[in-house]
Amino acid sequence: MKKIAAILAMVLLVNGFSACEKDDICADTTPTTPRLIIEFYLKGSAATLKPVTNLKVVGDGMENGIVFNPTATGEAQYLTNDSKVAIPLDLSKDTVAYDFTLNANDTITNRTDRLVFNYTRNQFYVSRACGYKMLFTLNNLPGLPSAYILNNTQPAVAGNWISRVSVQTYNINNEDETHIKIYF
């Protein structure tokens, strides 16, 4: 009798344990694959942040822009008026092309510049819950396509609204620092 009870208890305990497994999710605070952090500055000034006006950023071949404002509805969610944006790089290619459109909600005053970023990718193990992350290094070697190309011209000249692009750091390892500065 007591043996049966003991065996029953054991079976239940084992059940309890196995039900506890697989409970971890990747925490938001864990640094994983970073986005490219771009800050906008006033043309001719080294340190004056300048917010953009209704900027829309659309990846090459993509229908919709990057969502900057998830709470908004319709076209407004793709627009930003901030001085800082985070844009994802392509995980399956060493290059990504984006169209940056200023005043995107206005058919007359809108201006578009295309920026291509060239980089190399490296994978790093993070944890059981998060798996691997991808880190990027913007190209900085002769012979490779340059880190950024503005409107398919190299070396870059001023674009339709962008006056100058400057690479702050070639290593894109986290989202805590600014990687690219755009002056306009």
Added chain:
Amino acid sequence: MKRTLKFTFSICLLLAAFLVNAQGEQKKDSVAPPKISRYGLRVGIDLFKLSRSFYEKDYKGLEIVGDYRLTKSYYLAGEIGNENKTVKDDHLDFTTKGTYFKAGFNYNTYENWLDMENVIYVGLRYGVSTFSQTLNSYQIYNANPYFAEPPAIQSAEKFSGLSAQWVEFVAGVNAKVFNNIYVGFSFRINKLVANKKPSGFDNLYIPGFNRTYDGDFGVGFNYTVSYFIPLYKTKSAVANNKVKK
């Protein structure tokens, strides 16, 4: 909540099992013949690992357990085993294969009456495992998907020559069911003391240690059937048996 209930219920059942056991003892009279203690080697197999190998297609394991009675209460104890486990997580799919060996002692806390030969023990082990890991496939974690997500990367990269060492705290029971056959189970709490990790991956499962968590701790369980090979006997004075309540 449901799990907590289940757990509480299990604990109650366990306690009940022991209580029933205790009651059984009291019926015994104290007019006892000299107590004969048998010493010998007990070898067994872990049925938990064996049965899992049948019903879980991502798992294969075998564990042989053994203990040797040194003194009245101390047993030299150990386990040797082999495991092959595939884990399929959301972002990782890997297979760990390897062999382990654990050695240590058990201390029997149970005062047996007459010819009873049950063991309720606590013990310590030192475990060593050598293993390899194969990363079958993995996914790049991307918190901000915009472009089409790349499919899981089929890797098949093998990390060999891995090893780990740990200390294990054991608590368990071995009950004689008939003649020299024992059934038992034990719970284990493990703490890693050495862990040789591969570069670019982690030891997420260690044979013998089981799943690793963020810290150094792990848990284990086994359910054994053993056979006792008696080697020699000792007689102890009758008086010894009567004192304890």
